[in-house]
Amino acid sequence: MNWREMCFAPAAGTRLANLAELQEGRVREAMFGSGKDAFRLLLMREGDAVRVWLNRCPHFGIPLNNEPNRFVLLPERKIMCAFHCAVFRIDDGHCEDGPVKGDTLTPIEIQIDERGDILIAAEPT
Numbered sequence: 001m002n003w004r005e006m007c008f009a010p011a012a013g014t015r016l017a018n019l020a021e022l023q024e025g026r027v028r029e030a031m032f033g034s035g036k037d038a039f040r041l042l043l044m045r046e047g048d049a050v051r052v053w054l055n056r057c058p059h060f061g062i063p064l065n066n067e068p069n070r071f072v073l074l075p076e077r078k079i080m081c082a083f084h085c086a087v088f089r090i091d092d093g094h095c096e097d098g099p100v101k102g103d104t105l106t107p108i109e110i111q112i113d114e115r116g117d118i119l120i121a122a123e124p125t
């Protein structure tokens, strides 16, 4: 699945947040559009880098959280789907336990500009 073809997917250059707005070790959600087709992202800062994943569990294709910006974080930088407990590593999106063990979250390519703004990266050519 190419996330760029999904409903409400943000275009290259769209600003997601600024580094200063992200708290180390916390997951923050960004959303484009609304309703069940909203395009939802997870952002997690680690120093001057940020991991961004599509907030869509590969099990049922729904967000990992059932309340806005509230996620089940586990030790060792893992996040658990609130619905059927799939456990994903935040560093590489790999699911290491639960009903979609071995699957992965979808990475979102970003770039960080000189002001610390986190932007959707251009599509690789």
Ligand code: FES
Pocket: 057, 058, 059, 060, 061, 062, 064, 081, 082, 083, 084, 085, 086, 098, 099, 100
């Ligand atoms: S929807 Fe995430 S584990 Fe089932």
